[in-house]
Amino acid sequence: MNVIGAILDLLFPPKCAFCRRVVDGAAVCRACEKSLPWTKGEESLRTGADELVCAAPLFYEGTVRDALLRLKFHGADHLAPPLGELLARCAAERFSGEFDAVTWVPVGPGRLKKRGYDQARLLAESACRLWGTAPERLLVKNGDNPAQSGLTDAAARRANVLGMYEIAPGAQVAGRRILLIDDICTTGSTLTECVRTLRSGGAERVFCAVVARTRPEEETQRAGAEKS
Numbered sequence: 523m524n525v526i527g528a529i530l531d532l533l534f535p536p537k538c539a540f541c542r543r544v545v546d547g548a549a550v551c552r553a554c555e556k557s558l559p560w561t562k563g564e565e566s567l568r569t570g571a572d573e574l575v576c577a578a579p580l581f582y583e584g585t586v587r588d589a590l591l592r593l594k595f596h597g598a599d600h601l602a603p604p605l606g607e608l609l610a611r612c613a614a615e616r617f618s619g620e621f622d623a624v625t626w627v628p629v630g631p632g633r634l635k636k637r638g639y640d641q642a643r644l645l646a647e648s649a650c651r652l653w654g655t656a657p658e659r660l661l662v663k664n665g666d667n668p669a670q671s672g673l674t675d676a677a678a679r680r681a682n683v684l685g686m687y688e689i690a691p692g693a694q695v696a697g698r699r700i701l702l703i704d705d706i707c708t709t710g711s712t713l714t715e716c717v718r719t720l721r722s723g724g725a726e727r728v729f730c731a732v733v734a735r736t737r738p739e740e741e742t743q744r745a746g747a748e749k750s
């Protein structure tokens with residue numbers, strides 16, 4: 523490490539993304555490494571009736587949920603590198619050699635202005651740094667729909683994102699195998715809409731990766747609530 527790096531570490535020691543204990547270069551402290559709600563085996567790959575294929579290292583609950591909310595709504599952009607590292611590890615295990623482009627689910631222009639950054643883009647950049655590459659802007663969002671997090675019903679979430687995305691001007695999509703990165707997957711509505719958009723732009727395949735997903739039983743509950 524260079525001198526400036528060493529001084530910065532002394533002044534702002536790296537902290538665990540989840541409990542904020544000081545860590546020694548790792549994304550996660552040892553206590554969290556043991557206690558976090560990691561997805562195990564097949565749980566780390568969400569495959570559903572919607573044909574979405576999405577890798578996720580963690581379940582969206584407890585301290586994981588807190589960390590992602592801090593990243594998304596409370597300006598904690600310093601959480602993108604450690605969280606992006608966990609996402610990258612899981613995506614590499616699941617899709618190694620299967621994609622030739624990396625992109626992200628963009629936020630709308632109004633929200634970007636308010637927040638100052640696009641959290642999914644930061645996660646994609648963090649993951650790509652580890653892979654020695656860079657993400658490409660392949661999608662743009664048309665305006666700002668109401669936040670998905672404010673909608674619990676799956677049908678309402680699907681309707682809320684329908685037609686919200688399009689291929690970015692000049693983006694090369696046709697024939698490519700794309701890894702699409704976002705922070706969270708709950709009902710999968712946003713990712714499904716982005717995959718549909720990329721496929722209609724000629725993408726050969728689209729794989730998704732997020733930091734955290736909801737548990738399968740929560741998705742079933744949502745689907746059940748939708749039918750009744």
Ligand SMILES: [Zn+2]
Nearest residue numbers: 538541551554
């Ligand atoms: Zn920790």
